[in-house]
Amino acid sequence: MGTFARVLEDFFTHRGMALPTDQAERLAAGRRKRRIDAVPGPLRPAVVAFDASRMRAQDRARRAGTRPRSNHTLETALSILRDLAGFLTKHRGKDDWALVDVHDIEAFLATSPKARKRRLVVLRQFFRFARSQHIVLIDPTRTLIVKERSSFRGRTLTLDQQRELFRRWTTDDQxxxxxxxxxxxxxxxxxxxxxxxxxKITDIDAAAQTVRLGKRPHPVPLDPASWTVLERCLDHRAKWPTANPHVMVTKGTKAGRSPASTAYVSHVLDDCGNPPRMIRSTRLVDLVNTMDPKLVAAAFGMDPQATLIYLADHIDSGRLSDQHQ
Structure with a gap:
């Protein structure tokens, strides 16, 4: 579907004159098919059957009104199985799932230690399915453990870096x-x-200078610097002839009503040299270590356990009382 067709779809569906097309589902099906086609032939039928069972589960969840797996989750699982199948064929000389043992799985997980937890979750799901279908007799993932600490290991910004970025975003008109x-x-x-x-524009309260962010239970008050940056962004948006309800409008979304793509947003901060996750983590680490993690979780609409990983395992010497006094 081209840009013009998407604009027409948004126009008619927004006014209740037509039903949405299945464009997104067709694109997702194409992405899944490409991943399955990349699996070596002898190992492919089991992956096809696994994908079909997950699609049935997704459909049941939708009809039951529960939370179905997203297309991204399903595609990620197929990518992991594709990589495992290629690894078994090229490096372990195996072209049958029944021949896979725990040593093969460990060797595959060792190729990307940082992705061990995510990969192991998917592999456990697949081999449980394979055992139920009598594709394998023994689940090779049954005795494996994650071996990963539940703690924050990401990178954060120093105070000087934070000050430099603050000046960049509040004073540099370029x-x-x-x-x-x-x-x-x-x-x-x-x-x-x-x-x-x-x-969205409707999430902004100009009188109170607050915005509603995601699933946060309360509006977020903006400081003068943040409000000025938001106003500049709204002025930039006003130059586009658009009916898109979102604050961040791009060339690809100005004619429709969808938000900016994930790919676009992931590269917005390329010029400053710091990814969004690092900048956000810096703020969360500071809040969690200076306030009650439960209060932070409540304010951000997060699970209480999610904020605990940001707790530091050491205490700054400047926050300790002088024991010699």
Whole structure:
């Protein structure tokens, strides 16, 4: 579907004159098919059957009104199985799932230690399915453990880096308005890329100078610097002849009503040299270690356990009382 067709779809569906097309589902089906086709022939039928069972489960969840697996989750699982199948064929000389043992799985997980947890979850699901279908007799993942600490191991910004970015986004007129908006909201308010790209005009309260971000239970008050950056972004948006309800509008979305793509937002901060996750993590680490993690979780609409990983395992010497006094 081209741009013009998407614009027409948005126009008619928004006014209740037509039903949405299945364009997104067709694209997702194409992405799944490409991943399955990349699996070596002898190992492919089991992956096809696994994908079919997951699609049936997704359909049942939709009809039952529960939370179905997203297309991204299903595609990620197929990518992991594709990589495993290629690894078994090229490096272990095996072309039958029944021949896979725990040593093969360990060797595959060792190729990407950082992805061990995510990969192992998918492999456990697949081999449980394969055992139920009598494709394998023994689940090779049954005795494996994640071997991963539940703690924050990401990177954060130093105070000097934070000050430099703050000045960049509040004083440099050459910086793109979208970069400044995403950066300042992440740096000062811990906003995620999804919260910023889905921010709508109706989420802004100009009188109170607050915005509603994602699933946060309460509006977020903006400081003068953040509000100025938001106003500049709105001025930039006003130059586009668009009916898109979102604050962040791009060339690809100005004619429709969808938010900016994930791919676009992931590169908005390329010029400043710091990814959105690092900037957001810096704010969360600071808040969690200076406040009650439960209060942070409540304010951000997060699970209480999710904030605990940001607790530091050491205490700054400057926060310790002088024992010699």
């Amino acid at each position: 910086v793109h308005r979208h970069e400044a908006l995403l950066g300042i909201l992440a740096l000062l308010h811990g906003a995620s890329s999804t919260e910023v790209r889905t921010l």
